[in-house]
Amino acid sequence: MTTRIALLAAAAxxxxxxxxxxxxxxxxxxxxxxxxxxxxxxxxxxxAPFNGNKQQWEHEIDDRxxxxxxxxRLRD
Amino acid sequence: xxxxxxxCDAERCIECNSCVTACKQEHDIPWGVNRRRVVTLNDGVxxxxxxxxxxxxxxxxxxxxxxxxxxxYKTEEGVVLHDKDLCIGCGYCFYACxxxxxxxxxxxxxGVRGKMDKCTFCAGGPEPDRSQAEFAKYGRNxxxxxxxxxxxxxxxxxxxxxxxxxxxANIYRDRVTHRGKGGEVWGWATAYKVPSASGxxxxxxxxxxAPAAPEPAKPTGGTKS
Numbered sequence: 001m002t003t004r005i006a007l008l009a010a011a012a013x014x015x016x017x018x019x020x021x022x023x024x025x026x027x028x029x030x031x032x033x034x035x036x037x038x039x040x041x042x043x044x045x046x047x048a049p050f051n052g053n054k055q056q057w058e059h060e061i062d063d064r065x066x067x068x069x070x071x072x073r074l075r076d
Numbered sequence: 077x078x079x080x081x082x083x084c085d086a087e088r089c090i091e092c093n094s095c096v097t098a099c100k101q102e103h104d105i106p107w108g109v110n111r112r113r114v115v116t117l118n119d120g121v122x123x124x125x126x127x128x129x130x131x132x133x134x135x136x137x138x139x140x141x142x143x144x145x146x147x148x149y150k151t152e153e154g155v156v157l158h159d160k161d162l163c164i165g166c167g168y169c170f171y172a173c174x175x176x177x178x179x180x181x182x183x184x185x186x187g188v189r190g191k192m193d194k195c196t197f198c199a200g201g202p203e204p205d206r207s208q209a210e211f212a213k214y215g216r217n218x219x220x221x222x223x224x225x226x227x228x229x230x231x232x233x234x235x236x237x238x239x240x241x242x243x244x245a246n247i248y249r250d251r252v253t254h255r256g257k258g259g260e261v262w263g264w265a266t267a268y269k270v271p272s273a274s275g276x277x278x279x280x281x282x283x284x285x286a287p288a289a290p291e292p293a294k295p296t297g298g299t300k301s
């Protein structure tokens with residue numbers, strides 16, 4: 001009887017370990033700034049010609065990025 | 077927020093080195109320093125492949141982890157930059173980098189190391205944007221001008237793509253779908269599956285399903301007389 005219980009417990013443990021191995025951890029890194037000791041930098045959109053207009057800068061960069069797709073250019 | 081990345085399509089790279097030239101010219105880089113270079117595998121053998129390599133602006137950059145003076149930082153756009161005023165030229169980052177991106181100018185026959193120099197994704201460095209000091213130390217700041225890196229924009233075959241990772245992944249997916257091969261590689265579904273609507277950044281017009289595995293490639297050996 002005790003042998004059977006021990007076998008069942010061992011099987012349950014193995015099953016739990018096996019199932020745990022199937023888990024998936026998130027693979028996206030949440031970057032945290034380290035201990036940077038140098039000078040502070042300004043964002044790319046901070047100065048002329050964007051003067052702090054982040055939306056306009058992102059729009060400009062996005063347009064440029066899409067222009068690399070010649071399939072879209074050819075469709076136009 | 078965009079996360080800037082490079083992507084080089086080995087099917088398209090023709091080893092013309094225009095990316096290398098564009099980078100050198102754009103940033104007035106001295107002899108001996110190559111922020112970007114083209115690596116060819118199986119050179120001279122039919123089926124050779126070339127790929128343009130520079131700093132990949134890693135999400136978890138090993139250069140940042142090993143720097144003893146903590147001179148590296150990452151911008152909001154995911155560009156890895158460093159402060160040359162703080163760099164001591166020790167070379168740890170060179171050993172840590174899997175791409176050989178950090179470069180050290182040599183001023184003598186025995187390889188005296190200077191401050192580390194590397195690809196900045198044309199984003200300058202910690203000096204006033206588009207100033208003379210920034211250009212002298214880090215090169216031109218094209219991102220502050222609303223432009224993408226010179227190497228990617230100059231690429232004649234558009235093998236080298238640069239920009240927001242989501243956007244260039246969409247472009248690459250679109251391209252592979254059109255040419256009908258490339259989607260069979262291991263990890264395609266992980267790297268290039270169509271992002272969910274809530275994922276953000278994806279452009280609906282550029283979405284396309286992963287292409288089906290093509291027929292086995294025919295042997296290319298031999299030449300026609």
